[in-house]
Every structure is written in structure tokens, then in C-alpha cells.
Amino acid sequence: MSKSSLITGVYGRQVWDSRGRPTVEAEVTLASGAMGRGVAPAGASTGRHEALELRDGGAAFGGFGVNQAVANVNDAIADVLAGADALTPDAVDRLLIERDGTENKSRLGANACIAVSMAAAHAAAAHEGVPLYALLAGGDASVIPLPEIQIFGGGAHAGRRIDIQDLMVVCPGAASFAEALAWTAEIYRVAGTVMAARGARAGVADEGGFWPAFASNEEALETLSQAIETAGYRPLEQVAIAVDIAASEFGADGRYALALEGRQIDRDEMVGLLMAWIDRYPILSLEDPLAEDDAEGFALLMARCGTRMQVVGDDLLVSDGARVRDAAARGLANTVLLKPNQRGTLMEVRQAWEAAQAVGMGGIVSARSGETEDVTIAHLAVGWGVPQFKVGSFSRSERMAKWNEVLRIAEALGPKARFAGGAALRQGGSSDQGGAS
Ligand code: 2PG
Ligand code: MG
Numbered sequence: 001m002s003k004s005s006l007i008t009g010v011y012g013r014q015v016w017d018s019r020g021r022p023t024v025e026a027e028v029t030l031a032s033g034a035m036g037r038g039v040a041p042a043g044a045s046t047g048r049h050e051a052l053e054l055r056d057g058g059a060a061f062g063g064f065g066v067n068q069a070v071a072n073v074n075d076a077i078a079d080v081l082a083g084a085d086a087l088t089p090d091a092v093d094r095l096l097i098e099r100d101g102t103e104n105k106s107r108l109g110a111n112a113c114i115a116v117s118m119a120a121a122h123a124a125a126a127h128e129g130v131p132l133y134a135l136l137a138g139g140d141a142s143v144i145p146l147p148e149i150q151i152f153g154g155g156a157h158a159g160r161r162i163d164i165q166d167l168m169v170v171c172p173g174a175a176s177f178a179e180a181l182a183w184t185a186e187i188y189r190v191a192g193t194v195m196a197a198r199g200a201r202a203g204v205a206d207e208g209g210f211w212p213a214f215a216s217n218e219e220a221l222e223t224l225s226q227a228i229e230t231a232g233y234r235p236l237e238q239v240a241i242a243v244d245i246a247a248s249e250f251g252a253d254g255r256y257a258l259a260l261e262g263r264q265i266d267r268d269e270m271v272g273l274l275m276a277w278i279d280r281y282p283i284l285s286l287e288d289p290l291a292e293d294d295a296e297g298f299a300l301l302m303a304r305c306g307t308r309m310q311v312v313g314d315d316l317l318v319s320d321g322a323r324v325r326d327a328a329a330r331g332l333a334n335t336v337l338l339k340p341n342q343r344g345t346l347m348e349v350r351q352a353w354e355a356a357q358a359v360g361m362g363g364i365v366s367a368r369s370g371e372t373e374d375v376t377i378a379h380l381a382v383g384w385g386v387p388q389f390k391v392g393s394f395s396r397s398e399r400m401a402k403w404n405e406v407l408r409i410a411e412a413l414g415p416k417a418r419f420a421g422g423a424a425l426r427q428g429g430s431s432d433q434g435g436a437s
Helices: 066-081 089-101 109-127 132-136 177-198 217-230 268-281 295-305 321-330 345-356 375-386 397-416
Strands: 006-015 022-030 035-039 148-153 166-168 203-204 211-214 242-243 255-258 265-268 285-286 311-313 333-338 362-366 388-393
Touching: 006 066, 006 109, 022 066, 022 362, 035 109, 066 089, 066 109, 089 109, 089 345, 109 132, 109 345, 132 203, 132 375, 148 397, 166 177, 166 217, 166 285, 177 211, 177 217, 177 285, 177 397, 211 268, 217 242, 217 268, 217 285, 255 268, 265 268, 268 285, 268 295, 295 311, 295 321, 295 375, 311 321, 321 345, 333 345, 345 362, 345 375, 362 375, 375 388, 375 397
Parallel strands: 148 211, 148 388, 242 285, 285 311, 311 333, 333 362, 362 388
Antiparallel strands: 006 022, 022 035, 148 166, 166 242, 203 211, 255 265
């Protein structure tokens, strides 16, 4: 008699993401009748070393069609996973990796693979009758992450209206996840009012942050600082700024083209500019402050501010364990951003987090700019004990669904819940694991 946790069906369909583009949804069914579902997200400012998102190309939907990726779920993937045990998720992910057989998931597509990997994990949780975070934590879940929440969008998420991609807040002074959301709600509201008064509010960007009609990058930092203070919070101590520069979008070969300011600067000047911003504004976290190919720039910046600043690698590290180890050895960053579709299986992304913990780096589970109602990443953050969580802004339901899911998880954990808080922010590359345990 076969085990009831064996996979009996894998089904793929095309659904639509928050940018109105096609994406892959997968459903995995077990012999017990348990079913799990996962939907692939999609980036706009993708790193060169990410696993490949398989798109059809051609004229339809601007080339963003996923017919081939969906077919891969229904054919090759359904075939290879038939009879696999969902209760050994790493073995399921290894089957996906082997069937793909490439370095970057270019045969099956990382979008096809991650939808299935997430669906299989949900099926296992449903089979066990527990929430996914509990399954992932082996019953030991306790860490509730510090949220990193966007207030203004920019870069590739706002028609390159400003060079910087994400201006976010973190609330190191908040006592709980719920309080951090409440503070951010006030700041988001006040920021909208401040921008409207300046004539600089032009709708919302891809992740729900205000679309900034600013004259300079610095005006964005200045306006956000003002919003924090006007909302009544002490800058740095209670609420700080986190910036995703996403510098790979405007930098290469050690040169950076600041379109808004109409000038080109070199690596040293870019580091100088970042240092000036750190001195002038209440910034505690810099993501991709230099381009993905600029290891020299990252090392320079880390040497100058890595002891007091969280320096996050997104395009630089692409949720890859080997790149995390290499970056730690060379002092390039002190925190890894973890995005499931950058690798294509949950196992590989969890391994990047394990690599980060082994070298004393911090971690942030992150959404993509193209998202759906799928809330799997909330469960990954809690289930893996990753002390920070980045989802985009404080509007648009594909974002709010994920914040709200963490509220529900924190409530379900009750007295066991431990808010990672300000200790989660990496400052100094110490071997302290933030709030993770
Ligand atoms: C990032 C993400 C989310 P994208 O750069 O961190 O803001 O953007 O999904 O477009 O890569
Ligand atoms: Mg980023």
C-alpha cells in the first residue's frame, strides 16, 4: 500500500500578477487528497545571476507569456514528481533541480519550478494539518520578523522617475510587528499628504509606494525624513530609513549614471554620495548600493560603514549560498535578501539563509515587484526564523495580504511569538544572529 503523502497530481495554469502580466500557478495533490498551491512572483529589476524566468517572448503580452512554463509544469514536472513523497520537500526540490539539469533553471523555468516547490510544501502542510510556517520550523516557530515597508517607489518600479528604487522605513523602536505596521500606516499617510502639498504625489508605483515627482534623489530622502518626524516618531531611534538603491539598474563597470541629476559618477564618488546620505538622513539599511558587478565598490562601502549600517545584497547575492559565502569572505555585504524565485526551489533559498547564518550575516525574506495574493513568503520568514521581511508598500492587496498574514501568524503563536525588532538590523557584521533562533 502506498503512503498517503505521495504526490499523485501536479497541475499548472496561467494566472495574472499585480502588473497584469501572466504568471505560473501550480497545484500539487497528494494521495491523501491534501492539496497545496503556489504562484510564481516576478521581478522587474532582476539580477544577472538570478535563475531564469521562462517567458514565451513574441508579441503577445509584451513577450511575458508563460505558456511554455505552464506546459513544463503539466508535462515534465508532473512526470518527474509523480510518486515523490511531499513530506521530504528537499527530495522533491532535488527532483526539480535534476530534471531541469541546468545551472539557472533555463530548461524548466524558475517560475515553473518555484510555483511547484511552494505548492508541494503547502500540500505537505495541508497533509499534516498544520500551517506551512509550523511545518518549516518543525514545530519550533517563534521569530516574528521586523517589517521593511516601502513609502516611495522609484527606479524600475516607477518609470525611472528617480534613480533610487525603494525608499522604505523600518521601525527599530516598535515593540511588535503589529505596532511597526501601525507606525508605518501613519508615516505612509503623512508622506502622502506632504507629497501632495509639494505637488510631488503622482499616484502609486508598482509596489504601492507613492510615485515620486521629485526633482532629485535627495528630495526623496528629505521628504521621507520629514514624514517620519511629522508623524511624530524619533528618527533612527524609533523609525529609520531603509533604501534599496538597486544600483545595477544604472551602474556598470564602476560607473554610475544618475539620470535625474544628469551626471555620471565613478565608484569612489558613488560611495562618497552614499556616505553623505548616511550622514544627513536617518538611514540604517542600504540594499544593492553598488552594481552587482562592483565587488570593489561593495568592499569600499563596507569598510567605511559596515559597522553601523546594514548592507544588503540582492542582485549581488541572488539568494545563492555560494555567493553568500564568497561575499562574507570578501567583506562585501552583511545581510542577504532572500527571494524564492531567484533560485527556483525553496530548498536552495533556505540553504542561502543557512549559509548566511553560518557566517554571521543577517537575512530578509523579500517579495518581488510583481506579486499575487500568494502569501507563502510570510510563512517562509517565520518558518525559517529569518528576522526581517520586505513586501513593498502599505497599499495594494498583493502587499497587504502578506503583512496581514504575519499578523495572523503572530496571533496564532501567542506568547511563543518573539518579535525580532531592531536587533534584526545588521550593524557591524557581528556574529549575533539578530532575532533568529
Ligand atoms: C528588489 C525587488 C523588490 P524586483 O529589488 O528588491 O523591491 O524588486 O522584484 O523588481 O527585483
Ligand atoms: Mg532589491
